[in-house]
Amino acid sequence: MxxxxxxxxxxxxxxxxxxxxxxxxxxxxxxxxxxxxxxxxxxxxxxxxxxxxxxxxxxxxxxxxxxxxxxxxxxxxxxxxxxxxxxxxxxxxxxxxxxxxxxxxxxxxxxxxxxxxxxxxxxxxxxxxxxxxxxxxxxxxxxxxxxxxxxxxxxxxxxxxxxxxxxxxxxxxxxxxxxxxxxxxxxxxxxxxxxxxRLPQSFMQELGSKSTRSGLILIFIVEIAILIAIIMGCIMLVQGVRKIPVNYAKQIVGNRQFGGARQFLPIKVNSAGVMPIIFAQAVLFLPTLFNLTGTAAGQGIAGVFQDHSNVYYMIVYAVVVIGFTFLYTALIFNPKQIADNLKQNNGFIPGVKPGQPTADYIGSIMDKVTLPGAILLAFVGILPGIAQRLGVQPSFSTFFGGTSLLIMVGVILDTLQQIETQLLMRQYDGLMKSGRIQGRTVTQASY
Structure with missing residues (x-):
């Protein structure tokens, strides 16, 4: 304190x-x-x-x-x-x-x-x-x-x-x-x-629903503890990176030596951020348009996709999130361009030939890292539905995962990173002595 x-x-x-x-x-x-x-x-x-x-x-x-x-x-x-x-x-x-x-x-x-x-x-x-x-x-x-x-x-x-x-x-x-x-x-x-x-009102609604019986207060405390654990897990998901070592060839210019440094190319576990969840929610909203037809079949389909705690909805939602994660990552991440930039700057990955082999190596690492990231992102996306099925109020369950939690975690980390940068520029200690804060601004290196 x-x-x-x-x-x-x-x-x-x-x-x-x-x-x-x-x-x-x-x-x-x-x-x-x-x-x-x-x-x-x-x-x-x-x-x-x-x-x-x-x-x-x-x-x-x-x-x-x-x-x-x-x-x-x-x-x-x-x-x-x-x-x-x-x-x-x-x-x-x-x-x-x-x-x-x-x-x-x-x-x-x-x-x-x-x-x-x-x-x-x-x-x-x-x-x-x-x-x-x-x-x-x-x-x-x-x-x-x-x-x-x-x-x-x-x-x-x-x-x-x-x-x-x-x-x-x-x-x-x-x-x-x-x-x-x-x-x-x-x-x-x-x-x-x-x-x-919306957090204070949702918090009071959840507390009010549990305060009617003394035994439910303990359940409310357990819910808060689980929420804190989920937030910590989301921080790990946002900040998690796979570092690929990169060496730069030495260059002698006059009496000075340039290059020769060993750096890392950070591959984020969740490079797509919150975009796959937003895309998935937008796509799964389309079946609800059958409500306009007034047909029984349409209403049944809409009923499934409007209920976020429905098992079928969560399964389809998770699959769509995983698919969009790979798609969006492929759009924003170009291994070929990174390999070319490394080659132009005399950089290379130890044990890998420059050019196309480097691009293939980076792409394979990206695929291996994206798969667990996509699965974790899908799990975070369906957590509000799981919480709702376990008795959490719908308004409060949205803070257990999904878009809301990922945005809050990412934005807070970004803001704290900027504050820490301002402190370190003026030779103050950072916000935490145990390590630096990494926000979402640290992406696939500035190549």
């Missing part, structure tokens, strides 16, 4: 770090205020059905999670940062598949600015489409409960689409400002703060 207080004092004594922390907290506070501002023309008392529909309901629940509950509250930030994430994922895939985008990515700072500009344009387009769908969704859900004020119906579509688009762009701007002048990745912090906002 004494070391913790000393570390906090060191953090607060650095003016630049203190300013970044306060700036970040201020912008996050502004975002949380916006999530409670209801759209014009919407009656807040008629939003009960919206909250029920989005509660643990496939992609709608995912959007509501990323928006910090603003989706179910019909807020001006109802779509949150989700359109920007969708646009960023699409542009990221384009940089792998389209040569023109690959060329822009290699142009350095100017190329990065062009890609960011394209991402913003695509975000506006995606937001307009999602906002239109959200208006239709609100009208359908609140038709009987009177969620939309009748006198405002004629203007509701136009005003809502404009406000939701402006709200998403404002949230995107907040995220960029946090990244530039604050602490940590702004987009990730906005998502994390929305997830954490």
């Amino acid at each position: 004494k070391n913790l207080i000393k570390t906090l004092k060191n953090i607060w004594s650095i003016e630049e770090l203190r300013s970044k922390i306060l700036y970040t907290l201020l912008l996050l506070f502004i975002y949380r205020i916006g999530t409670h501002i209801v759209l014009p023309g919407v009656n807040p008392d008629g939003l009960t059905r919206v909250a029920e529909q989005t509660k643990n309901n496939g992609i709608l629940g995912l959007i509501n999670t990323f928006a910090g509950g603003a989706f179910s509250q019909a807020s001006i930030f109802a779509l949150g940062i989700m359109p920007y994430i969708s646009a960023s994922i699409f542009i990221q895939l384009m940089t792998v598949l389209v040569p023109q985008f690959q060329k822009m990515q290699k142009e350095g700072e100017s190329g990065r600015k062009k890609i960011n500009q394209w991402t913003r344009y695509l975000t506006v387009a995606v937001t307009v489409v999602q906002a239109s769908a959200y208006v239709a969704y609100l009208r359908q859900i609140t038709a009987q409960s009177g969620g939309i004020i009748p006198a405002y119906v004629d203007y509701f579509w136009l005003s809502t689409v404009v406000l939701l688009t402006a709200g998403t762009m404002f949230v995107m701007w907040l995220g960029e400002k946090i990244t530039d002048k604050g602490l940590g990745n702004g987009t990730s912090l906005i998502i994390m703060i929305g997830i954490l906002a």
Whole structure:
């Protein structure tokens, strides 16, 4: 405890770090205020059905999670940062598949600015489409409960689409400002703060359900202990790497010697991050669209895939996550490019010939490491369903795994890594004496 207080004092004594922390907290506070501002023309008392529909309901629940509950509250930030994430994922895939985008990515700072500009344009387009769908969704859900004020119906579509688009762009701007002048990745912090906002209410609901009988309090304590153990396991999954030794040939320039150093190429156990889980949830939401047909078969299929604690859902979900993990890793990880960069920089893996043999060796190591990582990621993804089947409240079970837990663990590690870097730059001790903190920013080396 004494070391913790000393570390906090060191953090607060650095003016630049203190300013970044306060700036970040201020912008996050502004975002949380916006999530409670209801759209014009919407009656807040008629939003009960919206909250029920989005509660643990496939992609709608995912959007509501990323928006910090603003989706179910019909807020001006109802779509949150989700359109920007969708646009960023699409542009990221384009940089792998389209040569023109690959060329822009290699142009350095100017190329990065062009890609960011394209991402913003695509975000506006995606937001307009999602906002239109959200208006239709609100009208359908609140038709009987009177969620939309009748006198405002004629203007509701136009005003809502404009406000939701402006709200998403404002949230995107907040995220960029946090990244530039604050602490940590702004987009990730906005998502994390929305997830954490649901934690106190979910915690109290779970405690209330267990406090009715004295014997259940012990079960609640066991649940908390298991949750802590799962968080520790997720930290190991996020930080786990397989280090491939790399040697660099010595070069004599004048009287100086360059190179000759022994370094490591870190291959992450979970290179794909949280993306396979997001893709899997989006894909498994498609069967629920059969509800629109009104057929019995469609309703049966939708019933299976809407229940995250269903055994068949968990099996299919795990298989899809494993498949997407290999697919996404193959898209973002190019062994051939790494082998070529090593060869250009006079680097080589001991016992492996440069060129194609090095690429094949790195690829084989990547496949061996990705398999257990994909299985562990799939297991983390189905943990909320397992917890729900064991009697945990649905709202609290989402913190036992899945997207929410992985995002929180990754973002917290990234932020702590930045704080530790600031401390070490000023010759203070790090946050922990036992070792350095590695966040998700440490990927497949900077080759």
